Amino acid sequence: METEQKIKNEMKRNTLLENEMRLSFDAVSVNEAFARVAVAAFVTPLNPTVEEISDIKTAVSEAVTNAIIHGYDEEFLGATGQKGKNQVYLHCKIVEDVLHVEVQDTGKGIADIDQAMEPLFTTRPDMDRSGMGFAFMEAFMDDLEVISEPFQGTLVRMKKKLGTISWIKQEE
């Protein structure tokens, strides 16, 4: 009986510790809220704190907003040539207690990534952008990687370690 219970527990944990999700949605601003809520819901099995959820939501919101307003701006209408019909790809993965989030667009890309990541640098001051997007992602996540080429799209890769799983393991 005991071993059976143990195996069950093991299986339960395995299903919990390896999980993957892929989403693609239209590059329109209403989907910013959808994307961050989807990621927040995806991490709930890891039992995150309210603080962690908020951090993740903010970072995802920044990345998706960037893809929508900078990746596919008016000058660059993307592959479909039509505003709002471009796709933003969201890929989430849970490995052990680490959440990996990838936000990808096929938009106009970034020529100078270091400059783009500087706090307060923005290419769209006319739109009231604060230029804090990448700074927020860096502040709220543990790891941030940006891969981009002009006219080849942008991939933002973020990682965050969630705190509670290791404690649960210790108790067992």
Added chain:
Amino acid sequence: MEDNFKVIDNYLMVRMPEEVDHHKSVYISKIADEYIMKEGIGNVVFDFETTRFMDSSGIGVIIGRYKKISYFGGKVFAINADTRIKRTLMICGLHKIVEIME
């Protein structure tokens, strides 16, 4: 949306929505600017009472309004901000130009 804006003396009170992101901030900026132009607003007060989420778009709204009214010596206030919102404001150093009050 319109009833989230109220003018008291030369103060414009803006009640921020539950989630402040790029989608919502576009409207807030636009309507707030209309009020500032039309009614001769001196100061802007952002009320975060119902706000549970804010990203850098919210910061953009505040900085944008600050730039507009600070030419005429106006001030920007943030009221009823919870610890999350306060933290977001602090990260950007906005507490230097915005008065955060309970």
